[in-house]
Amino acid sequence: MDSTIQFIGTVRSELKRPEDCPLQENENAPPAILQIFPEFIEGVRDLAAGSEVLVLTWLHQADRSILKCVPRNDYEAPALGVFSTRSPDRPNPIGIHTVKILSVSTDGLISVSGLEVIDGTPLIDIKPLWKTRLR
Amino acid sequence: MDSTIQFIGTVRSELKRPEDCPLQENENAPPAILQIFPEFIEGVRDLAAGSEVLVLTWLHQADRSILKCVPRNDYEAPALGVFSTRSPDRPNPIGIHTVKILSVSTDGLISVSGLEVIDGTPLIDIKPLWKTRLR
Numbered sequence: 688m689d690s691t692i693q694f695i696g697t698v699r700s701e702l703k704r705p706e707d708c709p710l711q712e713n714e715n716a717p718p719a720i721l722q723i724f725p726e727f728i729e730g731v732r733d734l735a736a737g738s739e740v741l742v743l744t745w746l747h748q749a750d751r752s753i754l755k756c757v758p759r760n761d762y763e764a765p766a767l768g769v770f771s772t773r774s775p776d777r778p779n780p781i782g783i784h785t786v787k788i789l790s791v792s793t794d795g796l797i798s799v800s801g802l803e804v805i806d807g808t809p810l811i812d813i814k815p816l817w818k819t820r821l822r
Numbered sequence: 823m824d825s826t827i828q829f830i831g832t833v834r835s836e837l838k839r840p841e842d843c844p845l846q847e848n849e850n851a852p853p854a855i856l857q858i859f860p861e862f863i864e865g866v867r868d869l870a871a872g873s874e875v876l877v878l879t880w881l882h883q884a885d886r887s888i889l890k891c892v893p894r895n896d897y898e899a900p901a902l903g904v905f906s907t908r909s910p911d912r913p914n915p916i917g918i919h920t921v922k923i924l925s926v927s928t929d930g931l932i933s934v935s936g937l938e939v940i941d942g943t944p945l946i947d948i949k950p951l952w953k954t955r956l957r
Contacts, residue, residue, distance in 0.1 A: 730890070730905045771866075773950060
């Protein structure tokens with residue numbers, strides 16, 4: 688079974704270091720550009736400004752060996768199993784973000800609202816938001 | 823950069839064929855068991871019955887070459903760029919599901935409410951639901 692991620696593009700952001708990143712997208716993350724690789728541009732041609740979408744990223748600086756971690760901003764708390772947290776350090780460091788599309792260019796540059804990942808983060812997927820349960 | 827998914831477990835379900843699956847988890851999907859591999863059990867030890875979580879799966883029977891597709895149940899409609907759809911056939915066939923945990927055993931069997939993937943689907947991740955925007 689092929690279990691290798693194919694990156695579809697790269698995030699371009701003013702955030703250059705992990706320590707500059709807010710921890711969730713609603714904590715004042717800056718706008719970013721999703722730079723889609725040429726071979727995947729056909730897949731984004733129906734995205735439009737104004738839509739809210741889910742963006743999946745590969746948090747490439749993560750520590751993939753982590754199974755327990757301490758909740759952010761409370762280092763006195765007991766460690767939790769990593770699957771009870773949203774830590775980027777986890778076996779498969781996939782970031783899931785909700786963003787609003789601000790503009791789309793025909794050459795595959797998609798400008799989006801607040802995205803809390805660093806410049807150069809690989810892009811995995813873009814999906815419409817659920818119509819129902821995760822609205 | 824290592825871009826290979828590490829599977830953390832397997833979904834056990836009464837759904838044996840893709841054509842048996844409902845298209846979203848709120849369309850009468852049956853309960854399922856998340857069977858966590860022994861080396862990842864420490865990461866799920868703080869999950870508890872009653873919680874709602876996000877489950878990420880690898881839809882291993884997907885066609886990863888697809889960039890355009892026709893919306894389900896409307897084959898007269900124009901094809902859309904795949905990133906404007908939730909088709910499982912896409913470059914990175916990651917399924918994102920919201921489920922409720924029904925029970926957790928110490929040997930890594932997690933029983934969950936409706937999950938619309940077939941028996942044997944690899945499991946990638948479990949995350950808490952967002953507290954804010956995607957509630």
